Amino acid sequence: MIRMLLRVLGHEYAQPVRRAVALMTATALVEGLSYALLVPVLRALFGSTPEDAWPWLVAFGAAVAVYAVLRYVSDRSGFLAGTTLLRGTYHRLGDHLARLPIGWYDSGRLGEVSVLASRGVLQAMSVIAHLLAPFISACVTPLTIVAVMLAFNWQMGLAALAAVPIVAAIQMRTGRSMAATDTERHERDHEATGRVIEYLQAQPVLRAGGRTAERFRVLDDSLQEVQRASRRTALSALPGVVGLALAVQTMFTVVLALGAYLALGGDIGAAEILAILVLAARCADPLLSLSDIGGKLRGARYELARLEAVLRTEPLPEPAEPIQPVRHDLEFESVAFRQGDRTVIDNASLSVPEGQRLAVVGPSGAGKSTLLQLIARFYDVNAGAVRVGGVDVRAVNTEALMAQIAIVFQDVYLFDGTIEENVRLGRPDADEAEVRAAATAARLDEVIERLPGGWAANVGEGGALLSGGERQRVSIARALLKNAPIVLLDEVTSALDPVNEAAVHEGIERLMAGRTVVMVAHRMRTVQRADHVVFLDGGRIVEKGTHDELLRRGGRYADFWNAGRCGVITLPTDEDGNAVEPSKVDGSVLS
Template sequence: MTLIRLLLRVLGGEHAARLRRTLALMTAAAVAEGLSYALLVPVLTTVFGGEPADAWPWLGAFVAAAAVTAVLRYRSDVSGFRAASVLSRGLHHRLGDHLARLPLGWYTPRRIGEVSVLAGRTVLQAMAVPAHRLQPLIGACVTPLTVAAVLFFHDWRMGLAAFAAVPVVAAALAWTGRATAAQDAERARRDEEAAGRVLEYLRAQPALRVGGRTADGLRQMEDALEGQRLGLRRSSLSALPGVLGLSFSVQAVFTALLVLGAASALGGRTGPAEVLALLVLAARCVDPLLSLSDLTGRLRSTRGELQRLEDVLRENPLPEADEPVEPRGNDLALNAVTFRRDGRTVLDQLSLTVPDATRLAVVGPPGSGKTTLLQLMARFHDVDAGAVRVGGVDVRDIETEKLMSRISAVFQDAYLFDGTIEENVRLGRPDADDADVRAAAAAAQLEETVARLPDGWSARVGEGGAVLSGGERQRVSIARALLKDAPIVLLEEATSALDAENERAVQNALDRLLRGRTVVVVAHRLRTAQQADSIAFLDGGHVVEQGTHEELLHRKGRYAQFRQLSLASVPSE
């Protein structure tokens, strides 16, 4: 029941009725199976008691009970598979919706491996509970209890001996659970680490091969896989004493029943035929009881997986305002913003304003907080102190959907989904017509890319856009932002991965389409900064200078030094 309650917590209460109906059907099937076994007693008693012809009515009753059991088992199996399907869909939707609301700072490399395990193996194990695990577990518990009740009805001594197995079996299972709990948690941790290492090794192939260090990455992955193997081995060994204890207990109880049955027959209290029938009935329950160790072990592992899934679902998402406020414009402002990550202060009491329909270029050395600034404006994180405002309203007081509808973002690392080029562009505005999609693609210089691919607009780009070059991926991302046509645009050196000709074309398109919008661009190139209405120079989490290009050059401060270094790094022809 603990597992069922956990399942309902993870899924949500709307699925409670379906799971309870499935449980009721499975329990009814198990009781019917036990009662059909009970009918073997009069069948065997009459067959071996000297009046075989009297067995026909009992045999008919046994066949009818077996048919009812088969129908209930079929109905419960169908209900279990349907519950598994609903459970899978519900878990994936709830997990996906929750992950989409978590702050980006939550996504550490370790968490990527954890999420991949949760979305894959954990959901599959959860599906197996109603589809494959509950029916044999309920049968292994309810059917023997039904048989014990029948034994008690025929011979109270044998019934008591059978019921005595209940606390013994429960104790053995509890002992196994306590012995394996720590090892199961360690095995799950090693599974997540191994999954993360495999993903890391695959994604890092270009860097590893260029650096000639492929073996290093492979060694780290192999170490994680070896740790996973050892964790599984220790988990299996920790369960062995409980398995042996359960087996010994069940066999001991059956031996006790055998002795009591023989004593009852020898004492004349029960006929030999009835004793034989009762022992056959008891023997039929030995295998289900012995299977309890494996069944509960699997369910215990599933419960641990679901507990980790519930822990993720309990992570606090970015909160939504109880009474959302509509922004009164498209200006941006950061008021004394402080933001910390991993114990380090990235932005410290930073204040900055971007008036409506103006362009701000943000420049500065690596690690100064430029990308974080854009992420806070898009509310990928919440600030630790101060406020980020859009249209004069704190972003925490704006409904997330309304805030996102006002912002288009193009970051340096352009990620594409494993779909077609058109599907990736349409993410900017799914209801856009074909003409708008083609216009955005043309402005982002995507037409040549589409023309060179064999399937054109229907060409799949691969996971992360692996089929396309870096510049082509960025152009898809730019087209996506252009199609969205939001009044606020956040750019991270949007043309940094394009060649000179395409950069010029895309920059011209951006100049035309971004006119009249509020734009914040993280600029790594001087040309980008010079085209802005204002430039903010960040260093150490502070705005150390702000002004136009000419004003900052005249001050001969940090921006002027940055410009000199940038000019010096440009190779002469």
């Protein structure tokens, strides 16, 4: 367990852990040795001169005081080591998660990491703070007492020592028999947690479809599986608990019977027998606690194994000698990218000159968003190369690459904080004037003016207190504040109402001005303003050229364009081609 803990955290934490273990072991030894003083105390009390017990009582009191001090120091050392390990674990886990490929974060893994980062890490780190001391005490203190018994009477000491391999065998057998049921229970817990989250998130859909009762049965089935798995775990632990109790009680009975036999034969005095029986009884409590401690240690070991599996996941490699791009043009050279058995991008080659705009068009599932993610190096390509300024993105330091890129996603995530805090994520060191200018350019100032808290208004977890259009304006303001030379846009207006779309489109136009832009778009008027267009289907570039060229060819893009124009409401534009809000159009009919 300790080796796994240090393997997970790194050997720089070995010293505080070893110091805590050493103190806990010394404490357990002193506790066991202090009980040895009971023998002379009882011998004197039951002898002809009871007053001779006073020196031994003083020694016993001093030993108990030393034990109390050591117990305080060892417990404090354990807690300090536990908090140090906890802090180190969170830092290491957070740094590692930040370097893992985005593709690693599938829907199932998000819940798993969430549980691991909260309950799992706390349970794993509780080993040092809460479990190690009682476990060492349950092992070392009885062995010390047995050694004391051997010193006073070898026959009774050997009788007690015979229980040691039996107790060890029972613990090992219990651990092996419970391994499968523990794994099953953890899997059922994980599945039930996912079902609960799914049930809560799906409430609007379930209620609209009148399927709440049916969905509850699915959740109920999952919870019943947890109950059955927990019952199986308890039943598998029962033989070990009963066996341990029987072994301890048998040991005490044997020692009692042997002591009576030796006393009747005159080989040992009554005081010595009484003292040794007290010692044997004192062995029982820590040994019986091994069942409970063992179960908690197995749970902590399971969480440690999960944590180790995450930390062993290979992140994207960083270049040994990073190169800093000096230009901002983009190039795909024979790029292929696969996810599992599926080819998402297949032999794609294209280029975007510095300061120009590329629109990526195609049906759903064609690989458009993946194209943007490859530029930002959310994944590494399987073949070919993605270049920024003529430099392969794999040769650019991650921080340097992300400093060159501003990304606006279709689904905007805002952190639970104020609007200003979320905008400042683009550039935390920006002054107030720059933040306000970015907000005005994104037309976020209109949102801020009508919110009760203004800039200090809380957006809620994920931005839940703002509408979709308002979240997009925050995202655009964040990108404007970052002022990166390359902009990646992923369907930023596809789900917005006309008014918000007009505002967001205006902010996007300001964001794109003078920058290298790659945008995924379904809105055809957005595509019209691009310098280059590629039509992607099945991960392959089917057509590429300007908007007018592709229309004249009458190919897939032309069909897509014509289909997109049918029945689509478009907003009027001014002389510069910018969208005009309906409220500013006098007597206009949207077409």
